Amino acid sequence: MKALVCDRYGPPDVLRLEEVERPTPRDDQVLVKVHASSLNAADLEILGGAAWARIGGPFRPRNKILGSDVAGQVVEIGRNVKRWKKGDAVFGDLFMCGFGAFAEYVAVREDALMLKPDSISFEDAATLPQAAKIALQGLRGRRPLKKGQKVLINGAGGGMGTFAVQIAKYFGAEVTAVDSAGKLEMLRTIGADHVIDYVKEDCTKSGERYDLILDTVTRRSIFEYRRIMAPDGLFVLIGGSRYAIFQAMVLGPFVSIISKKKLGINPWNVNSEEDLRFLLELIEKGMLLPVIDRRIPLDEVPEALRDLSKGLVNGKVVVMIENVDKI
Ligand SMILES: NC(=O)c1ccc[n+]([C@@H]2O[C@H](COP(=O)([O-])OP(=O)(O)OC[C@H]3O[C@@H](n4cnc5c(N)ncnc54)[C@H](OP(=O)(O)O)[C@@H]3O)[C@@H](O)[C@H]2O)c1
Known part of the structure; x- marks a missing residue:
């Protein structure tokens, strides 16, 4: 063969x-x-x-x-x-x-x-x-995503991110998608409410507050996200630099014990x-493409x-x- x-x-x-x-x-x-x-x-x-x-x-x-x-x-x-x-x-x-x-x-x-x-x-x-399943597990694996919650997806234009945007919309979230300029129009067409070009704008300095931040490509310290997390917000790392993965695996659980803001790695099954x-059903209903x-x-x-x-x-x-x- x-x-x-x-x-x-x-x-x-x-x-x-x-x-x-x-x-x-x-x-x-x-x-x-x-x-x-x-x-x-x-x-x-x-x-x-x-x-x-x-x-x-x-x-x-x-x-x-x-x-x-x-x-x-x-x-x-x-x-x-x-x-x-x-x-x-x-x-x-x-x-x-x-x-x-x-x-x-x-x-x-x-x-x-x-x-x-x-x-x-x-x-x-x-x-x-792999991609759609991890996106789904990142969005609801640690706690259910509720209608109206604000979600930021970093690296939204890639394999996982494009599923995450659509699934978050299915759950009724308000979605902000972050990626490079060439992918932003596509991200709007699949449902993103807001888009950010990460080359031009640092999403951690936006002044917004998010209930859930899903990062597929964490390139910065995960603690920079704390300032844009809602008081009981959740940060889930799906992929990123070795340093960020170390922080999310080792320091995230510790910070999560002493603070209402939770930081960690995605639960992967x-x-x-x-x-x-569940994903097949979404596709069959025409809710996921x-x-x-x-x-x-x-x-x-x-x-x-x-x-x-x-x-x-x-x-x-x-x-x-x-x-x-x-x-
Ligand atoms: N934790 C797990 O369970 C698990 C399992 C398997 C894989 N993963 C990881 O999941 C990650 C994502 O996979 P994928 O298949 O979705 O990757 P992908 O298709 O390469 O998508 C990544 C996206 O992020 C964008 N990007 C790059 N740098 C960025 C930045 N600094 N800020 C915002 N966006 C940025 C890329 O666009 P541009 O390049 O145009 O900027 C691209 O659209 C990988 O790191 C992979 O290792 C995790």
Whole structure:
């Protein structure tokens, strides 16, 4: 089968499209024929040898094939698999079970997958598992989001942010979206009430007060956000610099004990079926629309990852391995 192989850390150019052996599913796995996958900032971070990625592979990536979002069809089942049969359309997040979706086939543990309804295309399903689920968990995972509450989403124009804006609007929040100038018009069209160009304006000096701040790309000290938090406001870090992650994980809980303002990292439940089911319902009701920047074949993944690293992507890039949606 064809796969995008990554056997060393480096820029996206180290990825090579190669012919490799098709995986054989273990007893608790199914073999999925991949129809679509999508890019996530996490793919870039692994490729670049981020500290967290090196825990599993200090000198070279632990998983030779990246790609954590998968949508496809079950073509083989392991001996102990109960949940799936050949032909089932499935989708899921492979972040905690070996990645591998940038390939024609991937062997996946049966519990990492969910049934894809016929009403949702493979390409839309491939945008959801990581980005939309984390956005949802960031918005309601620590406390329910209430109608009328003010939410600030930093890094709103990316894969996660474009879902977060729409989901926050669904919950009835007043949303301020922060990103670079080129993404602000798109953010208005998906429902943002207010937009801020982070190059021109520092949102922490706006004088506004927010009930929830969701930051997908924290580049500053998380304590700078305290001045724009409502008295019992919540700050949730989804991604950012090592320093900010350290602050949110180690100092955030301490500050949260001594103050009514709460700061912390997002609660992440990789295989939450309940969350994915909720997202599917939103899509089916027409309340959530994945923002797809472009659809690309496997060999264009390196170029698209380069664009993602330069901020040239609005929402998600979908990798179409087998274009069954168009058949
Ligand atoms: N915590 C978890 O559970 C978890 C799991 C997986 C991934 N993540 C993390 O989640 C993060 C977001 O992922 P993603 O896929 O949404 O990334 P993405 O698609 O690259 O989106 C990031 C967005 O932030 C914007 N941005 C960059 N610098 C900014 C700044 N200083 N202020 C405001 N906006 C800025 C980017 O636009 P421009 O470049 O045009 O400025 C881009 O639109 C990543 O850091 C990833 O590691 C977290």
